[in-house]
Amino acid sequence: MPRTGTHAVKLKQTGPWIEHSGPDADVVVSSRARLARNLSGLPFVNQASDAEKREVLQLVQTLPLAGDRSEELLWIDLQQSTPEDRRLLFERHLVSRQFLESDSPRAVAIADDEQLSVMVNEEDHLRMQVLLPGLNLEEAWRRVVDFDRRLEKNADIAAHPRWGYLTACPTNVGTAIRFSVMLHLPGLRLTNELERLRRASNDLDLAVRGFYGEGSDSSGDFYQVSNQLTLGVSETDLLATFVGEIVPRIVTYERMARDILIERSSTLLEDRVYRALGTLRSARLLAIEESMKHLSRVRLGITLGLLTDIPLGTVQRLFLEVQPAHLRRVQPDSIDDTALEPVTEDRLLDDERTRRRRADMVRSALSE
Amino acid sequence: MNTKCDHCEKPAEVHEIDAIKGVHVHLCREHAVEAGFQVPQSAPVTDLLTHFATLQAPSQSPKRVEKPTACGNCGATFARFRKTGLLGCPDCYEAFSKQLDGVIARSQNGASNHTGRVPDRSSALIDLQALRRSLIEELDRAVASEQYERAASLRDRLHTLASESAE
Ligand SMILES: [Zn+2]
Ligand SMILES: [Zn+2]
Numbered sequence: 001m002p003r004t005g006t007h008a009v010k011l012k013q014t015g016p017w018i019e020h021s022g023p024d025a026d027v028v029v030s031s032r033a034r035l036a037r038n039l040s041g042l043p044f045v046n047q048a049s050d051a052e053k054r055e056v057l058q059l060v061q062t063l064p065l066a067g068d069r070s071e072e073l074l075w076i077d078l079q080q081s082t083p084e085d086r087r088l089l090f091e092r093h094l095v096s097r098q099f100l101e102s103d104s105p106r107a108v109a110i111a112d113d114e115q116l117s118v119m120v121n122e123e124d125h126l127r128m129q130v131l132l133p134g135l136n137l138e139e140a141w142r143r144v145v146d147f148d149r150r151l152e153k154n155a156d157i158a159a160h161p162r163w164g165y166l167t168a169c170p171t172n173v174g175t176a177i178r179f180s181v182m183l184h185l186p187g188l189r190l191t192n193e194l195e196r197l198r199r200a201s202n203d204l205d206l207a208v209r210g211f212y213g214e215g216s217d218s219s220g221d222f223y224q225v226s227n228q229l230t231l232g233v234s235e236t237d238l239l240a241t242f243v244g245e246i247v248p249r250i251v252t253y254e255r256m257a258r259d260i261l262i263e264r265s266s267t268l269l270e271d272r273v274y275r276a277l278g279t280l281r282s283a284r285l286l287a288i289e290e291s292m293k294h295l296s297r298v299r300l301g302i303t304l305g306l307l308t309d310i311p312l313g314t315v316q317r318l319f320l321e322v323q324p325a326h327l328r329r330v331q332p333d334s335i336d337d338t339a340l341e342p343v344t345e346d347r348l349l350d351d352e353r354t355r356r357r358r359a360d361m362v363r364s365a366l367s368e
Numbered sequence: 369m370n371t372k373c374d375h376c377e378k379p380a381e382v383h384e385i386d387a388i389k390g391v392h393v394h395l396c397r398e399h400a401v402e403a404g405f406q407v408p409q410s411a412p413v414t415d416l417l418t419h420f421a422t423l424q425a426p427s428q429s430p431k432r433v434e435k436p437t438a439c440g441n442c443g444a445t446f447a448r449f450r451k452t453g454l455l456g457c458p459d460c461y462e463a464f465s466k467q468l469d470g471v472i473a474r475s476q477n478g479a480s481n482h483t484g485r486v487p488d489r490s491s492a493l494i495d496l497q498a499l500r501r502s503l504i505e506e507l508d509r510a511v512a513s514e515q516y517e518r519a520a521s522l523r524d525r526l527h528t529l530a531s532e533s534a535e
Binding site: 042168 | 457461471472477484488497505
């Protein structure tokens, strides 16, 4: 695995693809395919000593995994990175929360375009994902399998004749694949139809989670829908169900909800959208939750054609840039000369200075 | 003790007592192994009994008696899995296959057989991985003992290995 940097995180300001919107972007924000793999002959991460974990890191780092497009992989050792950089990786959806908070030997390898990334020593030795804008699960699947084939050519991967790919948690065995789509569902939320979606999803063995929400509620009306079954269904069958049935059904459902809102309560809807934009364009202090909520409504206004002067890409970028670690990058502190405190403590994530900086940034990005 | 095995006429060597439900299980060596017990070659029966008693004590209301087996490869126990939800290594799947059958089927809507891709493996590959691992271990030792020339040549060998297998 070639590497271009070991210590500092050399990521670009925002994800290179964040402003692009893919197919069905009015509802589907992004698509992801993720595979879990473990090397045979070594204990799973939870049972491995630090020496064994380092062995896994070295082993993976020496594998020739560059593909035809000769993708350069940036290797980031998380033990040697700053808390602020780790938080940045998390906000960029390149590492999980669990990965962010652990303190054992672990690394993430990231392709140039940031669409492919591999967490090494998360719950499984390798968790590789491809994350694309819009509804594009087929391409995400193709690219992650491409990578997996190169991995299998070079490493002995743990598998079982009956249970397929073996994972640390036995509920992930089989294909060990997780397809997920991040959906923007303000229509279903405003028409109180989310509960029905949850019940329907449950019947289809899908998991629905609030996405940006740190707690139970989903701030910004983003929901992640993913498969729960990994055994007894092939990857391609699962993919076909996702792109052929599940996602189109939810997209249609959300669009219907939006149509109903326009038809029956257009004034109320317009009021919410313009009020949200007004707040974002004039607030002097913006908390994270508040900015997510208003950005969500502005996003809805754009996709409904109510707001025509703001590109969808700008709002997509803002969803990322209002996050604490990104905010610090985009807007280095010019007013206070005090050195930036590390973004480790939760109270530091949303103090007054951060809220002011966020409001300034959003105001200038959305100025008329 | 002259108790007979629950499943055959042989004398029972493993006696499991579930204190809460008052169930007694008696098994001969063969049937004990089959039921997933790890039977030490010559452990006195009393030792086994105390072992089971301590393992049984904390469980709340066991429907089925917990098998006090440990994975022969990594040492992880099924009790540990119960607590963490995670297994210790790929071999754990064989060591606890009986218990995992139910766990997996319940989480997978009753499915118990994999459909889909399987790893593309060959014995040459396994050898290659073993070679790479031992080179890495040697490299670690060389660096630790400040044998830098040796470390450099080991690093070269690892690189060569990587480019060879890429072709
Ligand atoms: Zn018997
Ligand atoms: Zn094990």
